Amino acid sequence: MSKGSNSSGLRRYNERVLISALRSLGLASKFELARLSNLTPQAVTRIIDDLESAGLVEQRGKLQRGLGQPSTMYSINARGAFSIGVNVGRNDIQILLMDFGGDVIGKVAHEFNVPNPDFLLEKVEQGVSYLQGSLSEEERARLVGVGLAMPWFMGGGSKN
Numbered sequence: 001m002s003k004g005s006n007s008s009g010l011r012r013y014n015e016r017v018l019i020s021a022l023r024s025l026g027l028a029s030k031f032e033l034a035r036l037s038n039l040t041p042q043a044v045t046r047i048i049d050d051l052e053s054a055g056l057v058e059q060r061g062k063l064q065r066g067l068g069q070p071s072t073m074y075s076i077n078a079r080g081a082f083s084i085g086v087n088v089g090r091n092d093i094q095i096l097l098m099d100f101g102g103d104v105i106g107k108v109a110h111e112f113n114v115p116n117p118d119f120l121l122e123k124v125e126q127g128v129s130y131l132q133g134s135l136s137e138e139e140r141a142r143l144v145g146v147g148l149a150m151p152w153f154m155g156g157g158s159k160n
Contacts, residue, residue, distance in 0.1 A: 056081060060073045082105075084128055
């Protein structure tokens with residue numbers, strides 16, 4: 001069994017590094033991203049250009065800093081991707097629709113006394129369908145996944 005990483009895995013990791021940096025900074029030039037990520041300017045240019053082509057990153061104008069050409073500024077395109085998160089609690093379920101910028105843009109919630117699997121599955125299906133319906137057809141194509149979080153043992157909680 002070999003250890004290490006392959007070039008596509010490294011590329012995805014570097015994309016996540018740059019996306020995280022853009023989330024933290026809000027706006028950044030390719031030069032700033034290269035400096036902060038310790039990637040070469042050429043690597044950052046290729047990755048940012050690809051992320052922009054995919055609609056995940058967008059140009060936000062130019063900024064003049066000293067002499068020379070103004071820097072093109074980039075930011076996360078909040079409408080570039082969407083995800084749904086399902087949080088099943090001991091007494092409630094929350095289903096959230098989030099944009100790529102990390103903002104909640106839709107929410108469905110239900111309370112219950114006893115966690116019944118059929119009830120929960122029905123509410124998840126209804127909630128996901130409802131939240132998907134709030135997106136345009138083009139945005140639905142950018143829905144990248146549904147995540148689920150729930151306690152390990154649903155029946156062991158006490159109400160406090």
